[in-house]
Every structure is written in structure tokens, then in C-alpha cells.
Amino acid sequence: DAKTTQPNSMESNEEEPVHLPCNHSTISGTDYIHWYRQLPSQGPEYVIHGLTSNVNNRMASLAIAEDRKSSTLILHRATLRDAAVYYCILRDGDTGNQFYFGTGTSLTVIP
Amino acid sequence: EAGVVQSPRYKIIEKKQPVAFWCNPISGHNTLYWYLQNLGQGPELLIRYENEEAVDDSQLPKDRFSAERLKGVDSTLKIQPAELGDSAVYLCASSFGETGPLTDTQYFGPGTRLTVL
Numbered sequence: 001d002a003k004t005t006q007p008n009s010m011e012s013n014e015e016e017p018v019h020l021p022c023n024h025s026t027i028s029g030t031d032y033i034h035w036y037r038q039l040p041s042q043g044p045e046y047v048i049h050g051l052t053s054n055v056n057n058r059m060a061s062l063a064i065a066e067d068r069k070s071s072t073l074i075l076h077r078a079t080l081r082d083a084a085v086y087y088c089i090l091r092d093g094d095t096g097n098q099f100y101f102g103t104g105t106s107l108t109v110i111p
Numbered sequence: 112e113a114g115v116v117q118s119p120r121y122k123i124i125e126k127k128q129p130v131a132f133w134c135n136p137i138s139g140h141n142t143l144y145w146y147l148q149n150l151g152q153g154p155e156l157l158i159r160y161e162n163e164e165a166v167d168d169s170q171l172p173k174d175r176f177s178a179e180r181l182k183g184v185d186s187t188l189k190i191q192p193a194e195l196g197d198s199a200v201y202l203c204a205s206s207f208g209e210t211g212p213l214t215d216t217q218y219f220g221p222g223t224r225l226t227v228l
Contacts, residue, residue, distance in 0.1 A: 036217075043115070043202050043219025044154065087153055099144075099217070101153025 004088045009106045012078045020073040020105050022088030027068050032091045035062065035073050037084040038104070044087065047073065083109045113137070115220035117203050123226045129191035132223045136184065136205030143180055144217060145188050146202040154202050160186065161208065190225075198227045 005023040012018040024033065035047040048055055048062045050071075055062040061074040075082055087104040116135040124130050136143050141162050146154035157176065159167040162183040171178065175194070180186040190197055200222040206215040 041221070043204070043222050044217075045219065046216045049216075085153075099156055101155070103151070104153055 004102050006088055006105045011108045013110050015077050018075040018078045020086050023070045024090055025069045033071050034089040036087045039084045078109045080109050115203055115205055115218055117220035117223055121224050125228050126195055127192040130193050131187055131189045132201050134186045134203030137218055140205035141208035142206045143186050144204040148200040193227045195227050200224050
């Protein structure tokens with residue numbers, strides 16, 4: 001099963017962009033890349049997902065490497081409310097059944 | 112629109128006692144998930160339902176854990192008997208299920224924090 005690797009923690013200054021990396025070197029051709037985040041004492045919430053092309057939504061942008069072995073979640077202007085654990089997840093391409101969260105990246109936003 | 116509802120939010124029990132968690136998914140969502148989250152770790156899938164059918168329960172410890180979703184709406188997860196190592200947050204999530212498992216967005220409840228003494 002394809003897994004992801006993320007840094008344990010990152011810091012960002014408020015109002016600045018944040019680039020959260022994720023490595024997924026064993027990704028298969030049909031695996032979608034999902035990002036979720038979990039604020040303290042809450043359940044995870046969806047951020048964005050993509051397959052091959054870069055994606056943008058109101059929350060963030062997702063940049064996917066051409067070989068798909070890595071991706072980057074981009075928060076364009078970090079706010080204090082963005083402090084959370086960010087999970088990069090591959091949705092199993094064969095069955096879609098498993099959703100491996102891993103340990104994620106804990107983002108600290110400095111005022 | 113109401114989100115995924117879970118109760119109770121917190122539960123403290125002594126080991127060997129039974130415990131049950133309840134989840135009401137978002138209206139219209141066919142797929143329901145139960146996850147376990149240990150401190151400092153990401154959620155781990157326990158079971159996934161498509162309507163009433165448990166389509167993936169490979170990670171559910173069936174000797175002490177059970178789950179049901181009788182009418183394809185709300186669901187109950189039970190542990191009997193509870194052990195010290197079961198202390199964790201139990202998360203419920205639901206999804207529409209129509210776009211397919213690869214792209215289907217999951218919506219999570221706030222979780223139930225279980226402490227086993």
C-alpha cells in the first residue's frame with residue numbers, strides 16, 4: 001500500500017505563504033492525493049485533492065510533481081486559524097478502501 | 112446543514128466494562144466510517160459501511176469490537192470488554208459515496224474521547 005512521508009512540524013509567520021511538502025514515491029497511477037487538516041480537539045476536515053494537475057480552491061492550492069512522487073500543499077496567507085495538523089493521504093487506487101493518514105505535519109503559525 | 116454528530120463527546124470507564132459510541136452521519140450520505148485515533152497519531156480506519164453493509168472491516172478487532180448500521184443511517188460502535196489500550200479518540204465520518212471512493216470527500220464528527228482506567 002502506498003504511503004506518504006511528511007515533516008513532523010513546520011512553522012510559518014502569519015500573513016506569509018506556507019508550503020507543506022509530502023513525498024509519496026510509491027504512488028500508483030490511479031491513486032488520488034488528498035489533504036485533510038485537523039484543528040485541535042476537532043475531527044479532520046477536507047482541504048483539497050488532485051490526481052495529476054495542480055488544483056486550487058478557496059482554502060489552498062495543491063501542486064503535484066510531474067512524476068507524482070511528491071506534492072505540496074500551499075496556503076497562500078497563513079492565519080492563526082490555519083494552525084493544525086495537515087495530513088497528506090493517498091486513496092488506494094485499487095479498492096479505494098483504505099485512507100492512510102500517517103502522522104501528518106503540525107503547523108504552527110507565529111503572530 | 113448539520114454535520115456529523117457523535118455522542119458522547121467524552122467517556123470514562125473502568126477496564127473490562129462495555130462502552131458504546133453513537134454516530135449520526137450527514138443526511139443523504141451513504142458511506143459511514145469509524146476511525147480510531149491514538150494520541151499524536153493520525154486516524155486509523157476501523158470499519159467502512161456502504162448503506163447497511165460493512166464493506167471493509169479488516170482492521171476491526173472483532174474479538175472485542177462490534178459495529179452496526181441497521182437502517183443505513185446512524186451507527187453504533189461497541190467495545191466489550193474495554194482494555195486500557197483502547198483509550199483513544201473514536202471518530203465517525205460520512206461521505207456521499209456517489210463520486211466513487213477515490214474522490215469522495217469525508218466529513219468527520221468531533222469524535223468521542225474514551226479513557227479506560
